[in-house]
Amino acid sequence: MTRSWWMTAQLILFAAVLAVPAVCRAVDLGISSDTIVRVYERDDRNGRGRSLLPVYEFMRIDYGSVTTPGLSLHAYGWGRLDLRDSHEDGDAEGDLLYAYLEYIDPDRDHQVRIGRQYLFEGVMRESFDGLYARTELVPTVALSAFAGMPVGAGSAAGRSGDLIYGARIVQGQRGRYDAGISYKYVANDGSRSEELLGADLSLILPAGISLFGHSTLNLLTGGWGEHSYEARIPFASMEFRPFYQRYRYSDYLNDRSGASRPFRFQTALGDRVEIAGAEGFWYPAESVEFGGRYKYLTYDRRFGNAHMATALATVRRGIFSEAGLEFGRVQGDLAENRYYLGRGYLYGDFTPWFATGDVTYVRYDRAIYGENSALFVSAGLGRKMPDPALSLKLSVDYSNDPYFHKDYRGTLAVTYAFRR
Amino acid sequence: MNRRAVFMAGGYMLLALVVSCTQQAHYRLPVKHPPIFELGERREFCTKCHGYRKEPVDFERYNHTPLFTDSHRMVAYQNQNICALCHEQSFCNDCHASRTELKPSEKNPTETFRRMQHRGDYLSRHRIDGRLDPSSCFRCHGNPRAAATCRPCHG
Numbered sequence: 095m096t097r098s099w100w101m102t103a104q105l106i107l108f109a110a111v112l113a114v115p116a117v118c119r120a121v122d123l124g125i126s127s128d129t130i131v132r133v134y135e136r137d138d139r140n141g142r143g144r145s146l147l148p149v150y151e152f153m154r155i156d157y158g159s160v161t162t163p164g165l166s167l168h169a170y171g172w173g174r175l176d177l178r179d180s181h182e183d184g185d186a187e188g189d190l191l192y193a194y195l196e197y198i199d200p201d202r203d204h205q206v207r208i209g210r211q212y213l214f215e216g217v218m219r220e221s222f223d224g225l226y227a228r229t230e231l232v233p234t235v236a237l238s239a240f241a242g243m244p245v246g247a248g249s250a251a252g253r254s255g256d257l258i259y260g261a262r263i264v265q266g267q268r269g270r271y272d273a274g275i276s277y278k279y280v281a282n283d284g285s286r287s288e289e290l291l292g293a294d295l296s297l298i299l300p301a302g303i304s305l306f307g308h309s310t311l312n313l314l315t316g317g318w319g320e321h322s323y324e325a326r327i328p329f330a331s332m333e334f335r336p337f338y339q340r341y342r343y344s345d346y347l348n349d350r351s352g353a354s355r356p357f358r359f360q361t362a363l364g365d366r367v368e369i370a371g372a373e374g375f376w377y378p379a380e381s382v383e384f385g386g387r388y389k390y391l392t393y394d395r396r397f398g399n400a401h402m403a404t405a406l407a408t409v410r411r412g413i414f415s416e417a418g419l420e421f422g423r424v425q426g427d428l429a430e431n432r433y434y435l436g437r438g439y440l441y442g443d444f445t446p447w448f449a450t451g452d453v454t455y456v457r458y459d460r461a462i463y464g465e466n467s468a469l470f471v472s473a474g475l476g477r478k479m480p481d482p483a484l485s486l487k488l489s490v491d492y493s494n495d496p497y498f499h500k501d502y503r504g505t506l507a508v509t510y511a512f513r514r
Numbered sequence: 515m516n517r518r519a520v521f522m523a524g525g526y527m528l529l530a531l532v533v534s535c536t537q538q539a540h541y542r543l544p545v546k547h548p549p550i551f552e553l554g555e556r557r558e559f560c561t562k563c564h565g566y567r568k569e570p571v572d573f574e575r576y577n578h579t580p581l582f583t584d585s586h587r588m589v590a591y592q593n594q595n596i597c598a599l600c601h602e603q604s605f606c607n608d609c610h611a612s613r614t615e616l617k618p619s620e621k622n623p624t625e626t627f628r629r630m631q632h633r634g635d636y637l638s639r640h641r642i643d644g645r646l647d648p649s650s651c652f653r654c655h656g657n658p659r660a661a662a663t664c665r666p667c668h669g
Contacts, residue, residue: 126604130621134579139666150616154604161546170604186662192603195634202542214590214612218624219613220657233540246657264550264592268541269569272592282658291519292593296575298568306588311519315560319651322588328566335585341649348656354664357656360648369645375579385580391646400646408627414556416627418580424642431642437634440624444545450624454634460583462638470634474624495635505623513547 122166124156125512134503144179151175163200164324169193192221204231213240213243216262216276217292217310221245224258236264247282257285272296273506288348289313302328312345319346332376339369366394371402398427404435414443432459451473458496483511541570547599557582557627558600571596583629587653612659 130150137143151173158166169329173188174181181187194209194411207226213219215238231237237477241259258280282287294308324337342365347353349361365402373387378384389402404422404445424433433456440451452472468491476487487507494500550558557578575589576596590597597606605641608618609631617631632640644651655661 113542129619130616132620150621152604154627156602159545161521161636163545164619168609169553172546186613186615189611191611191614199617202545212606214594214597214606214610216591219591219659221608232541239586244657246659267565269572280526286574294588296572296592302568302574304572306575306592308588308591313519326574339649343648346649347652350538351653353658354661355668356644356648356664357652357661358612360553367649373579373581373585375581383580387581397646404581408580413543416556418627424646426642426646431645433639433642435639437660441627448624450626452626452633456582456635456639458638462641467640468635472623474626476624487624489622493635493668496638497635498637503656505620507624 120156122160123512123514124154124160125301125510126154127508127510128152129508129510131506133505146181147176147178149175149177150183157200161504163198165195165197167195177233177425189436204228210245216274216294217262217290218260218276220258220263220278220280222258234266238262244280244282247280247287252283255281257281270298286314290319304434310346315345317342317345324419331378333374335373335375337369337371340366341369342366356494363396364394365396368392383410384410390457397431399427400424400431412443412480414441414448416441429460433457446478446480448476448478450476456495462496465496469493470495483513543595543599545570545599580629583631608663610654614663 096387128151130149130152133147133149135143135145140444150168153172154168154170156166156168158164159168165312170192171188175187189211192210192212194211197206198204203225205228207476208224210222211222211226213226218240222240222244224240226238226240228236228238231326239261241257241258243253244254244258247253247258249257256416258278260276260278262274262276264272264274275478276290276294276295278288278291278292279286279288289312291311292308293495295306297305299305304326305323306326307321309318309322309446310320311317312319318340318343321340321431322337323339324335328337333372343360344362344364346363347357349358369389369391371387372386374385376384384405384407387403391400391402393399402422404420404423406418406420408416408418410416414476418438420435420437422437423433424435425432435454435456437452437454439453439505440449442449450473452470454468454470456468457465471493472489472491474487474489485508487505487509489502489507491505492501493503555624557580560573561577564571566574607614608621614621617632617636618628618630622628622630640651655664
């Protein structure tokens with residue numbers, strides 16, 4: 095994090111603290127803290143053993159009109175302190191994930207955010223420092239726009255010449271359809287890095303059937319990067335969700351500065367994948383769920399076909415207790431792309447205590463580094479104290495897999511939530 | 515191709531405004547959903563309280579099924595405002611962040627019911643999943659900052 099950004103963030107925070115009470119009818123304050131202590135051992139890149147004891151602090155602050163229209167401030171970030179051996183050089187020791195001021199007008203027709211923020215909207219799924227505004231022009235049309243500097247591109251070669259902007263317009267009729275068009279432009283170090291145009295659709299048909307989807311056009315390459323569409327068909331206590339996806343890697347994956355090698359490789363390969371399949375759910379009782387998903391993948395060049403299937407069942411008891419079983423199979427045309435997966439998990443609520451368990455076993459058709467299987471076991475115990483809103487959680491994990499031989503890890507988390 | 519696409523998008527915007535002259539009653543989302551339980555303590559089904567009506571919101575679409583973690587992206591792309599009724603950005607940041615060091619399952623090891631990505635021995639499995647469908651990896655690890663996770667091994 096650069097010093098200039100820190101100063102900017104502090105100025106925004108200071109201005110917000112002064113400004114919020116003056117323009118708010120009700121001032122809320124929320125502080126959430128997660129303090130996480132982990133203990134584990136790792137070898138560094140030179141093969142030297144390290145005994146690690148990092149302490150992480152994740153802190154969130156919400157101040158102002160948090161639950162009502164008005165002005166509010168939201169900030170969230172994390173930091174790490176190494177109590178024993180240090181992490182690898184170059185690893186970040188913290189980050190400001192977001193810090194923005196938000197204003198929502200009393201009629202809730204207009205929304206403005208300024209600062210570091212995340213946006214998941216249309217073709218936009220990125221963190222940026224800048225301005226976002228959303229307005230309902232008329233009851234059936236919403237327009238949003240954003241502009242600023244992308245956070246992600248800043249690590250390539252500084253933030254000079256980095257720019258991001260875009261917009262989305264949605265037109266719809268409640269209970270019938272929504273149709274949106276979105277646009278995003280990203281410049282990294284002064285050169286055009288990404289330019290996407292997207293269309294998304296939600297369509298509600300008779301008998302409760304729904305159709306959703308989106309398509310993305312890469313304006314740099316002139317090709318369609320993605321088509322993803324799914325239908326939802328309810329039937330009594332069941333639901334069936336067929337879907338179809340198509341990706342052309344040279345148009346979907348960004349091979350420009352900063353992308354890691356696998357994505358650059360896939361882009362150069364020029365392959366195309368089509369994924370067809372379905373999810374299905376059955377709820378025989380309020381506390382019992384059965385679910386499953388099947389994917390059939392076909393490629394233009396690199397592989398033959400591949401199948402991915404998973405089935406799971408969950409049982410709930412009371413409000414919070416839940417147990418589940420899952421079984422999966424991934425089957426590519428080559429043995430190296432095949433594995434079985436089994437998982438069982440438990441979350442038992444014995445207020446104020448809770449206990450958790452998680453077992454995952456994976457069997458690989460072809461050994462990875464001489465290992466044919468992976469076993470992961472996690473056991474946890476926690477206690478909630480409602481006044482103050484404090485939770486203590488202890489987790490012990492064991493893993494024996496192709497990368498880690500008989501690896502033990504421990505995690506102690508203290509969660510604190512303050513509301514006023 | 516590009517010019518045609520932009521022209522079509524502009525045309526759609528114009529059409530949207532014309533169509534919208536047939537206005538319907540204005541519904542506005544609340545800023546926040548009234549709190550029920552501490553967020554993240556259980557998977558919620560909106561239809562339990564709201565039923566299967568499609569108006570003013572298609573509540574069924576937001577049911578947190580056992581596979582919701584894997585397939586919620588289309589919901590978020592189209593209606594981030596609905597997600598924001600219950601979730602602060604920090605909740606999304608457990609998985610979607612420009613740079614965090616802890617995997618979601620490492621930050622929340624006792625929330626076993628959330629079916630978080632990369633739980634257990636994912637380092638071995640990602641070799642296979644990534645070969646078969648890199649698009650799902652790219653959505654999070656595609657930007658230069660998040661790619662720092664990949665660089666130590668992949669360059």
